[in-house]
Amino acid sequence: MTITAYSPLNDFGWAPFFEAQLGEERPPLAALVRVCSVHSMVMNVIGTDGKRQIAIPGNWLSGTPEERPTVGDWLVLDDSGEWPARLLARRTLVTRRAPSDITSVQLVAANLDTLFIVSSLNEDFNLSRLERYLAIAFQSDVTPVVVLTKSDLVTTERAEECAAQARALTPGMNVVVVNSLTIETVSALFPWVERGRTATLVGSSGVGKSTLVNTLSGEERTLTGAIRDSDSKGRHTTSSRTLYTLPNGGLIMDVPGFRELRLPPCDKGLSAAFSEIVALAEHCGFADCQHDGEPDCAVLDAVEEGAITQRRVDNYRKLRREQAAQDDERQQAKIYARQRRAADRISGRPGSKRRRKR
Ligand SMILES: Nc1nc2c(ncn2[C@@H]2O[C@H](COP(=O)(O)OP(=O)(O)OP(=O)(O)O)[C@@H](O)[C@H]2O)c(=O)[nH]1
Ligand SMILES: [Mg+2]
Ligand SMILES: [Zn+2]
Incomplete structure (x- = not known):
């Protein structure tokens, strides 16, 4: 890795991916900090000046979950060194x-x-x-x-x-x-x-x-x-x-223990985690085969031959069903939000417009 003025941050997980985001802006080394924990109004950060606590700007809290700072994020502080000015795009x-x-x-x-x-x-x-x-x-x-x-x-x-x-x-x-x-x-x-x-x-x-x-x-x-x-x-x-x-x-x-783990939209992840089932499904008789007893099903043939377990196929089908149900719910939520905005417009309430602008 090339040595730059920011290399001391490598110890905290800094990478060229973050440096590329600085562009012409060359903040001092101490202005780049990584988030160690997030609380309701403040977060603890670490950088070349050690650990400290900084406030979370109010407008950062009102964004979508992805727009809010989370543990592991990199921030650029403003000239005062006390206030976060930018949240850098995430590598993962x-x-x-x-x-x-x-x-x-x-x-x-x-x-x-x-x-x-x-x-x-x-x-x-x-x-x-x-x-x-x-x-x-x-x-x-x-x-x-x-x-x-x-x-x-x-x-x-x-x-x-x-x-x-x-x-x-x-x-x-x-x-x-x-x-x-x-x-x-x-x-x-x-x-x-x-x-x-x-x-x-x-x-x-x-x-x-x-x-x-x-x-x-x-x-x-x-x-x-x-x-x-x-x-x-x-x-x-x-x-x-x-x-x-x-x-x-x-x-x-x-991380606190999860009571249950519900997948986010996860199409790519499921295809990778069950890659052999995805490959077998290419050879099923029906293009939309659910591997649930249809004739000419390559996935169930593989179960019969002992190449994969029925448990694994059942879990794959369950996780795909969960994804489909989630898609439906998201679709419903979108329709509902659209209807609400239309109703707001008719009644002259400005709420939805303000929400959209932010
Ligand atoms: N014998 C034994 N005990 C273990 C082992 N790992 C953890 N424990 C014990 O299991 C209990 C729970 O461990 P924690 O480290 O608190 O578990 P955690 O995953 O952080 O749990 P949460 O914070 O509740 O999500 C403690 O009493 C540990 O001492 C292990 O490998 N062997
Ligand atoms: Mg624990
Ligand atoms: Zn099939």
Whole structure:
């Protein structure tokens, strides 16, 4: 990489992609900062001047979710050095469908290189859930690494069996088995968090994401929580997304455990996560074959031959159905918004016009 005045920022994940956005504008080094956490009115940022808290401009809060700053973003501060002037375009962005609003997305992490998909080797292990996370990683062009935790609580056979099943999901995918409490096994994750590289931890509550942050850091950076005795599930200990710098120079983002993972619009991600089904479907008798018992179905033939599992086909169909339902909902929401604007115009209410201008 060419050395420029901004190279000291490489430690925080700076890249030519961001530098190209500065154009003629050459802000001082200290004016470029990366977002470590976002709260209702303020965000914590890190840069060559260390860590500090800055306010979020009010007009940034009123935009669409994608227009608001999120953890991992790069900002340009104004001359005062106190106030964000620009949010730089993102190199990568992982989103999920907002739990509260069917038609909108929630930002999970910006400008990451690797998505650590964390699952424990006990009850939490679920191939269909892993496939959801993989679709999200592929949708965002982020490298997925499956991290299977709590190897100390299961037999070696169980760990190997789960790892083999996870590996079989995507050719060439990295699957790492760890005991998150000890660096001996966790050190296998270092290649993805080398100096200047950013990884994000996602998975259900209680699988050991925060424990991994602490073990990689060599100290207690964040709280971890005991598992509920009743159902072995976590207690949602981590409550906000935070980007941490590691002693070796890498960056890792801890994310609260997801209760459920609903996919954002994810056509590309699903095609990549289920590439062999997409390829087989080319040979089905009907162009719109649903692989649900139609004659001459190449996908179901492959199931019969044992080349793919019925579970995988069922999950693919389910995720595609979810996408179609989402498209319908978005379409409905658009029609509704259009009708409301028309009604506003007739009654002379100016609300919708103001909304459109922003
Ligand atoms: N034995 C064992 N315990 C682990 C391992 N990983 C995590 N734990 C324990 O599991 C519990 C939950 O770990 P956390 O790191 O808080 O889990 P989390 O994924 O951050 O959970 P949320 O913040 O709720 O999303 C803690 O008691 C950890 O000590 C592991 O590999 N082996
Ligand atoms: Mg946690
Ligand atoms: Zn078919």
